[in-house]
Amino acid sequence: MNTKASAPDLSSLWMPFTANKQFKQHPRFLVSAKGMYYTNASGQRILDGTSGLWCVNAGHGRQEIIEAISRQAAQLDYAPGFQMGHEGAFEAAAAVARIMPQGLDRIFFTNSGSESVDTALKIALAYHQSRGEGRRTRLIGRERGYHGVGFGGISVGGIKSNRKMFSGALLPAIDHLSHTHSLSHNAFSRGQPTWGAHLADQLEALIDLHDASTIAAVIVEPMAGSTGVLLPPKGYLEKLRAITQKHGILLIFDEVITAFGRLGAATASACFGVVPDLITLAKGISNASVPCGAVAVRREIHDTIINATPEGIELFHGYTYSGHPLAMAAVLATLDIYEREKLFDRARTMAPSFEVAAHGLKDTRHVVDIRNLGLVAGIELDPRPGAPGARAAEVFQACFDQGILLRYTGDTIAISPPLIIEQDQIERIFTTIGAVLKKLT
Numbered sequence: 001m002n003t004k005a006s007a008p009d010l011s012s013l014w015m016p017f018t019a020n021k022q023f024k025q026h027p028r029f030l031v032s033a034k035g036m037y038y039t040n041a042s043g044q045r046i047l048d049g050t051s052g053l054w055c056v057n058a059g060h061g062r063q064e065i066i067e068a069i070s071r072q073a074a075q076l077d078y079a080p081g082f083q084m085g086h087e088g089a090f091e092a093a094a095a096v097a098r099i100m101p102q103g104l105d106r107i108f109f110t111n112s113g114s115e116s117v118d119t120a121l122k123i124a125l126a127y128h129q130s131r132g133e134g135r136r137t138r139l140i141g142r143e144r145g146y147h148g149v150g151f152g153g154i155s156v157g158g159i160k161s162n163r164k165m166f167s168g169a170l171l172p173a174i175d176h177l178s179h180t181h182s183l184s185h186n187a188f189s190r191g192q193p194t195w196g197a198h199l200a201d202q203l204e205a206l207i208d209l210h211d212a213s214t215i216a217a218v219i220v221e222p223m224a225g226s227t228g229v230l231l232p233p234k235g236y237l238e239k240l241r242a243i244t245q246k247h248g249i250l251l252i253f254d255e256v257i258t259a260f261g262r263l264g265a266a267t268a269s270a271c272f273g274v275v276p277d278l279i280t281l282a283k284g285i286s287n288a289s290v291p292c293g294a295v296a297v298r299r300e301i302h303d304t305i306i307n308a309t310p311e312g313i314e315l316f317h318g319y320t321y322s323g324h325p326l327a328m329a330a331v332l333a334t335l336d337i338y339e340r341e342k343l344f345d346r347a348r349t350m351a352p353s354f355e356v357a358a359h360g361l362k363d364t365r366h367v368v369d370i371r372n373l374g375l376v377a378g379i380e381l382d383p384r385p386g387a388p389g390a391r392a393a394e395v396f397q398a399c400f401d402q403g404i405l406l407r408y409t410g411d412t413i414a415i416s417p418p419l420i421i422e423q424d425q426i427e428r429i430f431t432t433i434g435a436v437l438k439k440l441t
């Protein structure tokens, strides 16, 4: 029997992507959230410098979303998504399609970014199968790519620690492009770095090796967030697009982090002016209020799969909670806020002063790179000899103690606040990081 004491027993919960033993010795509890702030267990307000986990783009506790979810729960708590519909799912799909790049107007709902990635990879395989090119099964990802934790996602993903324990069971026909991060060429770039477009040519080499007739899709994050804010070099995505198009290979942009305003536009695709064939979505789609993800699919891909099966189920794929009524209510209310408050434009308007504040730390101790675009910045630190990652972890803890929530990966600190952030809050974040860095050994 579980009992609830005033101080909770921490032993039952196995926490995700967490150093469980350390956390349980020094727990950090959040108890409420509103606007730009969390409140912790001792009543301290914590400025949210990371939109939760890159997902609360409209800020916390939005009344319109709370009301939409509550109304929906009272009216229709759940409806099966298989062979059954409810209006909210169709309305939400149309609303998402309206802000996707032209042509990507067929929407498949999932519950998370990981599910969106695996769904997109399966749709790519199904598409080639449906048009009589079933030999196209190879998938190409990129080093330092993060595509969630499904077997598809970790196979195309390029984070060693996420793959190592499962290496024997990863998908078989996978390749990786090199990542595009280079301190020697691109340190302290503002916006897209200039060096590195040629790295996309590696795709031609892989095509030469395997033959285009065996390759289904290339998947990349247009801007890699989780491995430390890696921006695409100028011309790089354009090259990937041209090469994939030339060889009949699908291009998937994983926009789980970048969509819904992070870069000052609805999608990174719109920001960079490069349109892929599929876009994976999650996080900001519902302002993180109810778990939700989606894949936006080029209409021709959808039609090819749908028309290949004259009768019956066309795609044997879906989730019990695809198009869950509460998630759909949250998506509609969230997209409404983005539009009404013009939050994507706001992110673009705030971006220059965010950039100035971030790069103001250039000559601060330990800083070896600062990179930014829209409302995201990465500050890379020189690793402490013999203890990689320790400096960023200490900055994270010290800033949290001073009431600011950040993220860190390796020795890079990531800042990605809600799009409603004000100027004084931007300044507070970077001033606090600067003060912490000056004292750091």
Ligand SMILES: Cc1ncc(COP(=O)(O)O)c(C=O)c1O
Pocket: 111, 112, 113, 114, 115, 117, 146, 147, 148, 149, 221, 225, 226, 254, 255, 256, 257, 282, 283
């Ligand atoms: C680019 C990208 N893809 C996929 C995912 C996985 O999303 P989820 O944690 O919702 O499964 C993430 C999560 O951060 C991500 O950044």
